[in-house]
Every structure is written in structure tokens, then in C-alpha cells.
Amino acid sequence: xxxxxxxxxxxxxxxxxxxxxxxxxxxxxxxxxxxxxxxxxxxxxxxxxxxxxxxxxxxxxxxxxxxxxxxxxxxxxxxxxxxxxxxxxxxxxxxxxxxxxxxxxxxxxxxxxxxxxxxxxxxxxxxxxxxxxxxxxxxxxxxxxxxxxxxxxxxxxxxxxxxxxxxxxxxxxxxxxxxxxxxxxxxxxxxxxxxxxxxxxxxxxxxxxxxxxxxxxxxxxxxxxxxxxxxxxxxxxxxxxxxxxxxxxxxxxxxxxxxxxxxxxxxxxxxxxxxxxxxxxxxxxxxxxxxxxxxxxxxxxxxxxxxxxxxxxxxxxxxxxxxxxxxxxxxxxxxxxxxxxxxxxxxxxxxxxxxxxxxxxxxxxxxxxxxxxxxxxxxxxxxxxx
Amino acid sequence: xxxxxxxxxxxxxxxxxxxxxxxxxxxxxxxxxxxxxxxxxxxxxxxxxxxxxxxxxxxxxxxxxxxxxxxxxxxxxxxxxxxxxxxxxxxxxxxxxxxxxxxxxxxxxxxxxxxxxxxxxxxxxxxxxxxxxxxxxxxxxxxxxxxxxxxxxxxxxxxxxxxxxxxxxxxxxxxxxxxxxxxxxxxxxxxxxxxxxxxxxxxxxxxxxxxxxxxxxxxxxxxxxxxxxxxxxxxxxxxxxxxxxxxxxxxxxxxxxxxxxxxxxxxxxxxxxxxxxxxxxxxxxxxxxxxxxxxxxxxxxxxxxxxxxxxxxxxxxxxxxxxxxxxxxxxxxxxxxxxxxxxxxxxxxxxxxxxxxxxxxxxxxxxxxxxxxxxxxxxxxxxxxx
Numbered sequence: 001x002x003x004x005x006x007x008x009x010x011x012x013x014x015x016x017x018x019x020x021x022x023x024x025x026x027x028x029x030x031x032x033x034x035x036x037x038x039x040x041x042x043x044x045x046x047x048x049x050x051x052x053x054x055x056x057x058x059x060x061x062x063x064x065x066x067x068x069x070x071x072x073x074x075x076x077x078x079x080x081x082x083x084x085x086x087x088x089x090x091x092x093x094x095x096x097x098x099x100x101x102x103x104x105x106x107x108x109x110x111x112x113x114x115x116x117x118x119x120x121x122x123x124x125x126x127x128x129x130x131x132x133x134x135x136x137x138x139x140x141x142x143x144x145x146x147x148x149x150x151x152x153x154x155x156x157x158x159x160x161x162x163x164x165x166x167x168x169x170x171x172x173x174x175x176x177x178x179x180x181x182x183x184x185x186x187x188x189x190x191x192x193x194x195x196x197x198x199x200x201x202x203x204x205x206x207x208x209x210x211x212x213x214x215x216x217x218x219x220x221x222x223x224x225x226x227x228x229x230x231x232x233x234x235x236x237x238x239x240x241x242x243x244x245x246x247x248x249x250x251x252x253x254x255x256x257x258x259x260x261x262x263x264x265x266x267x268x269x270x271x272x273x274x275x276x277x278x279x280x281x282x283x284x285x286x287x288x289x290x291x292x293x294x295x296x297x298x299x300x301x302x303x304x305x306x307x308x309x310x311x312x313x314x315x316x317x318x319x320x321x322x323x324x325x326x327x328x329x330x331x332x333x334x335x336x337x338x339x340x341x342x343x344x345x346x347x348x349x350x351x352x353x354x355x356x357x358x359x360x361x362x363x364x365x366x367x368x369x370x371x372x373x374x375x376x377x378x379x380x381x382x383x384x385x386x
Numbered sequence: 387x388x389x390x391x392x393x394x395x396x397x398x399x400x401x402x403x404x405x406x407x408x409x410x411x412x413x414x415x416x417x418x419x420x421x422x423x424x425x426x427x428x429x430x431x432x433x434x435x436x437x438x439x440x441x442x443x444x445x446x447x448x449x450x451x452x453x454x455x456x457x458x459x460x461x462x463x464x465x466x467x468x469x470x471x472x473x474x475x476x477x478x479x480x481x482x483x484x485x486x487x488x489x490x491x492x493x494x495x496x497x498x499x500x501x502x503x504x505x506x507x508x509x510x511x512x513x514x515x516x517x518x519x520x521x522x523x524x525x526x527x528x529x530x531x532x533x534x535x536x537x538x539x540x541x542x543x544x545x546x547x548x549x550x551x552x553x554x555x556x557x558x559x560x561x562x563x564x565x566x567x568x569x570x571x572x573x574x575x576x577x578x579x580x581x582x583x584x585x586x587x588x589x590x591x592x593x594x595x596x597x598x599x600x601x602x603x604x605x606x607x608x609x610x611x612x613x614x615x616x617x618x619x620x621x622x623x624x625x626x627x628x629x630x631x632x633x634x635x636x637x638x639x640x641x642x643x644x645x646x647x648x649x650x651x652x653x654x655x656x657x658x659x660x661x662x663x664x665x666x667x668x669x670x671x672x673x674x675x676x677x678x679x680x681x682x683x684x685x686x687x688x689x690x691x692x693x694x695x696x697x698x699x700x701x702x703x704x705x706x707x708x709x710x711x712x713x714x715x716x717x718x719x720x721x722x723x724x725x726x727x728x729x730x731x732x733x734x735x736x737x738x739x740x741x742x743x744x745x746x747x748x749x750x751x752x753x754x755x756x757x758x759x760x761x762x763x764x765x766x767x768x769x770x771x772x
Contacts, residue, residue, distance in 0.1 A: 002541075002575050002602045004631045005490050011634060017451075038447045047440040050646075054433040060614035061424045065403075089475055089640040096639045100511070104391050105491075121638040125486070155388075189388050216388045228446035230645040245390045248397060252507040253482045254475040258644045259616040260436075 011124040014117060015328075015343045023337045029371040032337035034165065034313055035362040040284060041228050042268060042277040049267035059259040065251045067235070068262040074270070075221070075235055084240040086247060089257045091195055091222040091234030092118055094246075095158075097253070098191055098218055098236070099126035101245035102156065110148055110157045112140055113352060114316075114344030116165045116193065119158050123346075130346040135167050137307060139175030142182070149186040156189050161209050163196040163312025166344050166357040170310050173206050180212035187215060189242075195222035195234075198278070200311040201286035216242055225313070226278060227268050231261040285361050288368060289315070292360040295372040303379050304356075313361045316341075319354040321384040327356060330382045336374035354385070397510040400503060401714075401729045409723045415757040418723035420551060420699055421748040426670060427614050428654060428663040435653035445645040451637045453621070454648040460656070461607070461621055470626040472633060475643045477581055477608040477620030478504055480632075481544075483639070484577055484604055484622070485512040487631035488542065496534055496543045498526055499738060500702075500730030502551045502579065505544050509732075516732040521553050523693060525561030528568070535572040542575050547595050549582040549698025552730050552743040556696050559592050566598035573601060575628075581608035581620075584664070586697040587672035602628055611699070612664060613654050617647040671747050674754065675701070678746040681758040689765050690742075699747045702727075705740040707770040713742060716768045722760035740771070 016023075016032055023030050053059065059068070066072060067087025075085045088094040095118070103109065105127035111119060113132035123130050131148055134141040139161065148154060159179075161171040171179070183190050192210045210217035219237045236246065250256070268274060292315055293308045304317040319327065324340035331338050341355030363371060402409075402418055409416045439445065445454070452458060453473025461471045474480040481504070489495065491513035497505060499518035509516050517534050520527040525547065534540060545565075547557040557565070569576050578596045596603035605623045613619075622632065636642070654660060678701060679694045690703040705713065710726035717724050727741030749757060 002488055002628065005486065005488055007490075008487050008631045008634055011638065013634070014637065017637065033448075035448055038443060041443065041446050043440060043443055043446075046446065050436040050439045053436045054429060057424060057427065057429055060427050060429075060432065060616040062419075062421055062610075062615045089643065092638075093640040100391065101394050102388055102391055104393075118638065118641075125635065125638050224448075229448045229641075230446040232640060232642065232644040242388065245394045248394055248399070249511065251400065251403065252397065252478070252504065252511050253639070254479040254618060255504075255615075256618065257475065258618040258647045260650075261644045261647060264646075 007125050007127050010127070010347070011121050012117070012347045014121070015339060019332065019337060022332055028335050028337060029363060029367055029374065030337040031358045031363070031371055032339045033359055033362055035359070036225055036229065037284070037362055040281050042274065045268050045271045045273055045277065046228065046264065048271070049264040052267060053260050053263065056263055059263050063256050063259045065247050065256045067257060068259055068266070071262045071266045074266055075237065083237050084243050085235050085237045086243050086250070087257055087262055088234045088236060088250070089254065090224060090229070090232045091193065091220040091236070094218070094220045094234055094236035095119055095122045095191065095193065097246040097249050098156070099123060099128070100249045102189070103128050108152050108154045110154045111346070112159055112164065113349065114166050114341060115158070116160060117343055119193065120346050132346065132349060134352065135164060135169055137169055139169070139171035140179065142175065142178055145179065146182055149182060149188055154186070154188050156191055157183060158191045158193065159209070160193045162194055163199060163309055165196070165312070166314050166339070166341070167316045168307070168309025168312050168314050171206070171209070176206060176209045176212055180209055180214070183213060184215040189216035189218070191218045191220065193220045195225050196312040198226050199282060199285060199313065201282060201289060202310050218242065223265055223269070226281065227265060231265060233257065233261050233265045288360045288365065291365050292358065292368050292372070295369060299372060299376055300379065313359055315358045315360060317356050317358060319356065322354060322379065322382055323385050324354045324356050327378060327382045330378040331375055334374040334378045336371045336378065338375065393511050393513050396513070396733070397507055398503070398733045400507070401725060405718065405723060408718055414721050414723060415749060415753055415760065416723040417744045417749070417757055418725045419745055419748055421745070422611055422615065423670070423748055426667050428660065431654050431657045431659055431663065432614065432650065434657070435650040438653060439646050439649065442649055445649050449642045449645045451633050451642045453643060454645055454652070457648045457652045460652055461623065469623050470629050471621050471623045472629050472636070473643055473648055474620045474622060474636070475640065476610060476615070476618045477579060477606040477622070480606045480620055480622035481505055481508045481577065481579065483632040483635050484542070485509060485514070486635045489514050494538050494540045496540045497732070498545055498550065499735065500552050500727060501544070502546060503729055505579065506732050518732065518735060520738065521550060521555055523555055525555070525557035526565065528561065528564055531565065532568055535568060535574055540572070540574050542577055543569060544577045544579065545595070546579045546582070548580055549585060549695055551582070551698070552700050552725070552727070553702045554693070554695025554698050554700050557592070557595070562592060562595045562598055566595055566600070569599060570601040575602035575604070577604045577606065579606045581611050582698040584612050585668060585671060585699065587668060587675060588696050604628065609651055609655070612667065613651060617651060619643065619647050619651045674746045674751065677751050678744065678754050678758070681755060685758060685762055686765065699745055701744045701746060703742050703744060705742065708740060708765065708768055709771050710740045710742050713764060713768045716764040717761055720760040720764045722757045722764065724761065
């Protein structure tokens with residue numbers, strides 16, 4: 001049998017993928033995924049955008065690896081920075097392209113702990129050495145961050161400053177500035193992954209960390225959470241010289257991303273009704289967040305500890321008395337899926353504490369109520385840790 | 387500045403990409419690309435397929451890494467084999483996923499010489515050691531193939547048996563069988579890349595080499611040449627166990643390929659008029675192939691040596707008297723773009739002979755006539771090799 005590569009062997013498997021068959025059962029309620037609610041997709045706008053494809057037949061030809069010029073221009077205008085932009089097959093691909101462009105096996109990458117599983121998988125595939133810094137409610141622990149940067153030759157720092165997956169944390173302005181200046185001091189490049197940035201339910205947007213950075217920075221954007229994920233359109237914005245190797249890797253990886261998707265996406269976000277759609281989306285998600293938080297507070301406050309996130313898709317709940325993996329298994333038996341916190345630490349790290357991630361965007365309020373009642377049963381069945 | 391990875395540094399750059407700005411000039415005629423003719427895209431069918439997207443709103447949600455079930459089923463029915471199929475962002479991505487799944491740095495890969503540049507780039511990125519076997523008109527030189535397999539621990543053999551890019555060669559049935567049995571004898575896996583298989587202008591289809599193989603084999607398919615390339619839908623067919631690591635890598639790379647593109651593609655190839663479209667396409671390309679061959683024969687037979695390929699997109703012409711790179715440069719000055727043969731040998735190999743690749747699918751007959759007349763001028767200006 002053909003032996004698989006070392007990079008594949010050491011890549012962390014995905015818990016969500018492993019339980020996929022179970023979570024797809026009709027009577028299962030899932031708080032596990034990171035799915036937007038399909039009922040809220042802007043289908044009218046998308047249909048109109050699909051109808052207009054035939055007016056631009058050239059998008060059916062091979063295109064530039066960088067992406068569709070009109071979409072790139074729109075993204076650069078939006079930002080106004082002296083940067084360039086590369087369109088990718090979801091922002092996930094941007095992350096993979098950065099890793100392949102800049103990391104040799106053994107290179108050191110710093111991530112928040114907990115961190116997005118998809119990023120950990122990318123760094124595993126790049127055979128990087130993953131270091132962590134504790135994610136606090138207002139951003140990474142600065143003393144530990146400086147210690148890591150000073151003691152190890154860290155090449156890239158991966159972070160989700162806006163409503164992090166899984167913790168929901170949003171970095172404060174002062175921590176954003178402090179991180180930017182520490183990265184500049186130690187010549188460490190930043191990967192700022194911002195898929196949830198536009199899902200803000202309260203407070204004012206803060207500047208991106210990449211904008212505050214004076215050293216190399218990549219800003220990753222996604223349309224999966226605000227438009228639709230199935231179209232797989234994302235992007236990475238950075239200085240042109242930083243993007244050049246990514247373009248070379250992307251050319252060998254897939255030549256370019258699907259052009260009709262890029263055009264449909266542009267027509268969608270430019271549509272006069274898109275702001276209205278976005279308002280409806282954030283209003284619905286805010287209500288669901290509040291509803292889930294209230295249910296947890298009322299019914300499970302002695303078993304779960306959590307903050308209400310200002311945005312994003314998840315409530316991250318610490319378990320003072322229970323083991324997360326055992327709870328996740330008990331929950332599946334009660335027909336509710338959750339993700340145990342272990343999933344968000346690198347393979348060779350032990351989680352700092354027990355926690356679970358609960359999604360509040362995919363289920364309606366009655367479903368959330370039902371899910372929490374099942375979770376409660378699971379918690380009652382699950383013996384507390386000694 | 388952030389240092390790029392070793393894999394990127396050693397990846398062969400693309401000549402076509404390097405001359406892109408020049409070839410995009412309005413008065414340039416390009417025989418250099420591998421583009422299908424956009425005028426022949428099945429726009430009516432595609433428009434209808436786009437209109438139907440709204441009837442399947444679930445495709446706008448996140449989907450399975452493996453691809454859309456309906457498209458996968460259709461591809462497996464078409465083939466009827468006890469295999470599985472993974473949908474990729476063009477067959478280029480399938481190649482990259484195989485390399486990342488199975489190759490460690492220093493692993494040995496065998497390619498035909500000349501070979502598809504995009505494959506050489508993928509193997510460079512995987513830091514593989516590339517070996518070559520001479521591509522003859524009816525397939526690889528068998529003695530040299532066996533010698534390579536016997537003397538080196540080759541892990542993968544990459545080949546394009548149907549109307550190879552760049553040579554246009556189509557392997558004979560006896561060589562297909564001989565290669566399959568040699569690969570089984572030495573336990574070497576096959577990557578059969580078949581983007582041109584359906585662009586056959588004469589003769590009967592031969593069995594795929596992967597079907598004749600008893601050892602591990604991947605069959606790569608594309609819709610770029612028969613439907614449209616801008617949608618980026620391709621696939622790889624193989625035994626399920628062989629695809630499992632590819633799925634793991636693809637999940638980290640981009641989660642999945644754009645679902646609306648997969649559905650549109652399926653609706654397109656299933657459309658009752660698609661066969662008619664395919665007939666029109668192959669008839670037009672056959673006429674252009676014949677026309678270019680006639681022009682070259684009449685005007686340049688003392689300077690170029692070539693066979694008329696039975697299918698595909700290219701005439702591969704040997705240059706008995708000229709240097710290909712100098713000719714390509716002289717041609718650009720005459721406003722016609724061609725690809726020098728050097729491009730199709732791995733970075734550290736010297737081409738076995740001087741040659742150029744001429745595309746016949748992208749230009750109309752009057753344009754081909756004009757292009758050959760410019761090429762003739764370039765040949766006259768270019769000093770013969772000593």
C-alpha cells in the first residue's frame with residue numbers, strides 16, 4: 001500500500017468530521033458546527049447575481065491566479081490601504097497558502113490557546129512547531145506573548161482578534177496596539193484571520209491589528225459568515241511582495257478560484273439590499289446569542305462558566321466540574337452535538353482547562369431550548385471530575 | 387523581510403505567466419496558451435444551469451469535502467468502477483493533493499519528458515526528486531521506464547496518456563498494457579492525468595491506463611476543456627483508501643470546492659444538448675488542427691518537424707536548426723507568442739532536443755494564418771544554431 005506523507009500522518013483529525021455521520025441523523029440537534037443559518041442566506045440577491053452571469057461570458061474562461069480584477073478592486077477600495085489582495089477558495093485557502101509559502105518543517109508558529117482547529121491543521125500540514133499563548137477575554141496574555149517571542153524564533157503569529165473561534169473573545173484596543181508593537185519589535189509576521197469581524201452584535205468596530213502593524217501582516221477575510229459559505233470565496237490582503245509567493249503556490253495548487261463565484265459574490269455584496277440583509281442577519285444572531293446565554297444562565301449556571309461574546313458564532317463555556325470529552329459523548333447520546341475544548345489545542349498540548357464550544361447561529365430559538373434541555377440531561381448523567 | 391519557504395524557492399516559474407503582460411497586448415496573437423475557445427463555451431446551457439441554482443438553496447451552505455453527492459454519483463456511474471471520487475478545484479488541485487498526501491521531501495517521482503509544466507511545479511513544491519522517461523509517439527520508452535523503476539525507488543509515475551501536453555502523444559494500447567504491468571511489478575503508483583481525453587479528433591478511445599492497472603492508480607479528470615475552465619471543477623477517481631488522505635489535506639486546504647459550480651457543471655454535462663455542443667467543439671478544433679498543420683507543412687517544413695496529433699490542443703514541433711528560447715523571443719517581437727520546449731523539462735534537466743509548443747484551439751483560421759506568417763518572419767530573423 002502507498003505510504004502517506006509525514007505531514008498527513010501528523011495532522012490533527014477533526015472531531016466534527018469524525019462525528020459527522022452521527023450529527024447528520026435527523027433527530028440530532030447540533031451546537032457543534034460553525035454553520036450560518038441557511039434560512040438567512042440572501043437567496044433573492046444570489047438568484048439575481050446568478051442570472052447576470054451570462055452577461056459576462058469571459059468569466060467562464062481561465063482567469064488570473066490573483067482573482068477577478070473587479071472584486072479585487074472593490075476589496076482594495078473598501079480598505080483604501082497601499083496593499084494588494086489575492087482571492088482564495090475561502091479564507092481557509094489563504095491560511096494554507098501562507099503556511100506553504102513561508103514555513104519550512106520545524107519553523108515555529110505561535111497561536112492563541114484555544115485556537116481555530118482549521119489553522120492548527122494547516123500548521124500541522126506545514127510540519128511547523130506550534131507554540132501557544134493564553135487567550136484572555138481582551139486578547140492574548142502580553143507577558144506570555146513577549147516571553148514566547150523573546151525565547152523562540154517565532155516566524156508567524158496566527159490570531160483571530162474579532163470574536164475568536166472558539167472563545168468568542170474580542171481584543172481590546174490597547175491589546176491590539178501592544179501586540180502590533182511586540183510583533184514589530186521581534187520581527188514576527190501576523191496572520192489576522194477575521195471571518196467574524198462583521199458579525200458584531202454590540203459596541204463599535206475596533207481597528208484591525210494588521211492596520212496597526214508596522215511589520216509584515218496578512219489580513220484574511222471571508223464572505224462565508226455574511227453571504228454564503230458554499231461559494232467558497234475568501235481573500236488575503238497584504239503588501240504585494242508578501243503575496244507574490246502565495247500566488248506562485250496558488251498557481252500550482254488550483255490555477256485560480258472559480259470566477260463565476262467571485263462575480264456572483266461581488267454582485268451580492270454590492271447589491272442595494274445587502275445592508276438590509278446584514279442587519280437582519282445580525283439581529284437574528286444577536287437574539288439567538290441572548291436566548292442561548294439566558295438558557296444557560298438559568299439552567300446550567302452551576303455547571304458552566306461563560307461570558308456573552310460581543311459577536312461571532314459561539315459561546316465558549318468552561319466546565320469547572322466535568323471532563324469535556326466525556327460530556328460531548330454523553331451529549332451525543334442525548335442527541336445534541338457539542339465540541340469538546342480539547343479540539344482547539346494543538347495535538348501535543350494539554351488543554352489548560354475543560355471547556356465546550358456552543359454554536360448559536362444555526363438553530364432557532366425553540367431548537368436552542370430543546371438543545372439546552374438535552375445538554376442538561378447529559379450533564380446530569382456525566383460524573384463530575386475528581 | 388519574511389523569508390519564503392524552500393519549496394517555493396525551488397519551484398519552476400511559469401514562462402507563460404512571465405510573459406502574461408506581453409501576451410495580453412491587443413495586437414498579440416497567442417499560440418502559447420492552453421486555452422479553449424471562449425466563443426465555443428455552451429453559454430445557453432450554462433445560463434440555464436445558473437438559473438436553476440436557486441432551486442437548490444442547500445448548495446450555498448458548507449458542504450462535504452468530498453464534493454456534491456449528485457456529481458460524485460454521476461461520475462461513478464459514468465465509470466462503473468469499484469472506486470470513489472473526490473471533486474477538486476480543477477484537476478490541478480487533485481495533483482497537488484496527491485503530492486501533499488504521499489510525497490515527503492526527496493521522494494522520487496517519474497514524469498514523461500517533456501511533461502506538463504503544472505505537474506512539474508506541483509512536484510517541485512512537494513520537494514520531490516523528479517526523474518524522467520522519454521515520451522515517444524506511442525508512449526514512454528519502455529526500456530528506459532523499466533530501468534528507472536528498477537534502479538530508483540520511484541513512488542509515483544505521472545503521465546498524460548491521451549494527447550499529452552505538450553507533445554500531443556497518445557499512448558498505444560500495447561504500451562498502456564506494458565506500462566500498467568511494469569508499474570504493478572515495481573509497486574509504483576500511477577497518476578493518470580486525462581484532461582484532453584474527450585478531445586479526440588480521429589480513431590477510437592483506448593482504455594485508460596488506470597483501468598488496466600492492478601496497483602494503486604489515480605485517474606484525474608477535468609471539465610475545463612469540454613465545458614469551461616473558469617468554473618474550476620475537476621476530480622480524481624481512485625480506490626477509497628487512496629483518496630482518504632487527499633480528503634484530509636483538502637479539508638485543511640479549502641474545506642471543499644464551490645458547490646454552485648459543481649451543481650452547474652452537473653446540469654451542463656447532463657443537458658440533452660451537451661453532446662451536440664461536444665460535437666461542434668471537436669469538429670471546430672479538428673478543422674483548426676488540420677489548418678495549422680497544413681500551414682506549417684506548406685510554409686515551414688524545412689524548419690519544423692512535427693506529427694499531427696489525434697486529439698488535444700497542441701502541435702509539438704521540433705526545431706532541427708534553431709534554439710527554442712531565442713525563437714520564442716524573436717516571435718514575441720513579431721507579435722506572436724509560443725512556448726519554448728525548455729519549459730516542459732524539470733528545472734535541473736537539459737531538454738533532449740529543441741522544440742516549441744503551438745496551440746490550435748484558441749485562434750480562428752484567419753488568426754492562425756496570420757500567426758504562422760509572423761512565426762515565419764521570426765524564424766527567418768533567428769540565426770540557426772551552430
